[in-house]
């Protein structure tokens with residue numbers, strides 16, 4: 001034992017007891033973009049049985065070469081937590097990647113083993129009771145991967161301590177700028193619109209903007225949020241387009257989703273809102289986050305996800321990989337996440353003029369087939385709607401209004 005310990009101590013650059021970082025084999029696809037973090041050191045150790053090349057994955061998802069590492073060799077590397085490091089063979093073919101944890105650790109490049117299991121929780125037809133059990137199990141797996149389990153499970157929850165920063169009149173509704181607690185340490189801002197004339201209780205919609213969007217984007221140019229506000233819905237919107245992490249020990253997707261769950265908390269706390277009639281809607285990244293919010297928060301009674309329904313293989317290339325986080329592909333593809341909405345109503349919209357490498361209608365229809373399974377098993381096939389509209393990467397407002405009018409009894 002003494003001999004073994006002394007061996008561990010003399011390994012160059014390796015701290016005894018350092019975390020062994022999880023290896024994500026290439027079958028799980030390309031790494032997610034790096035996001036900002038704190039300075040740490042990692043130690044690559046090449047046990048692949050062949051020479052490899054190392055790449056730092058930049059914040060935009062592209063690769064920066066960091067030289068080679070010969071078979072059997074080790075190397076200390078200064079980096080940051082939340083960085084992704086891709087490993088390829090000498091021909092540039094990806095072998096897998098590491099995601100740097102907050103304390104750094106040992107990045108051991110393993111010999112090739114069998115194919116890792118992908119999409120282990122893929123849904124297949126079963127009884128309604130088994131379907132609900134599958135949802136429960138998947139939801140808790142995803143909460144862990146999103147690193148949201150502690151926040152979601154916390155009791156008592158964090159007080160909102162909402163404060164109105166400003167209010168102005170906009171036709172038939174009030175437009176409030178609000179600030180409230182997301183976590184114990186972070187306050188976020190949101191827009192909250194409330195009809196001037198309330199016929200209580202009121203339906204409400206969490207409206208979600210896409211890449212580079214702000215809390216105002218869905219209201220601009222008579223956007224769908226403005227239309228909903230004018231039609232008498234309470235609406236709320238916060239910014240979820242950040243490509244960074246606010247707090248250590250969380251995930252970017254988890255922080256985005258948590259802020260949206262806090263918007264639901266805000267709606268539930270509003271005396272004007274009927275907590276049984278809260279929906280969510282968004283396009284593109286907003287459609288993705290509507291998928292996540294509807295999937296993970298049962299208080300959402302109806303979900304509208306536009307410009308996003310597809311499969312993960314399609315988003316590996318030609319797209320920002322902020323949708324991705326370690327472990328996700330091992331468990332699910334997008335149809336499973338959407339399937340967590342069932343039996344609650346879900347409408348997906350995809351445009352016939354989507355660009356060919358994006359969220360095309362044929363890809364959406366293939367994914368839709370897989371979501372239909374659980375709606376059938378739960379006896380509510382009518383609660384899943386699909387709209388192939390004539391536009392491009394946009395939300396079709398007419399179908400959105402029809403959906404919420406029917407599903408939130410507006």
Ligand SMILES: [Zn+2]
Pocket residue numbers: 211243320321322323
């Ligand atoms: Zn992105």
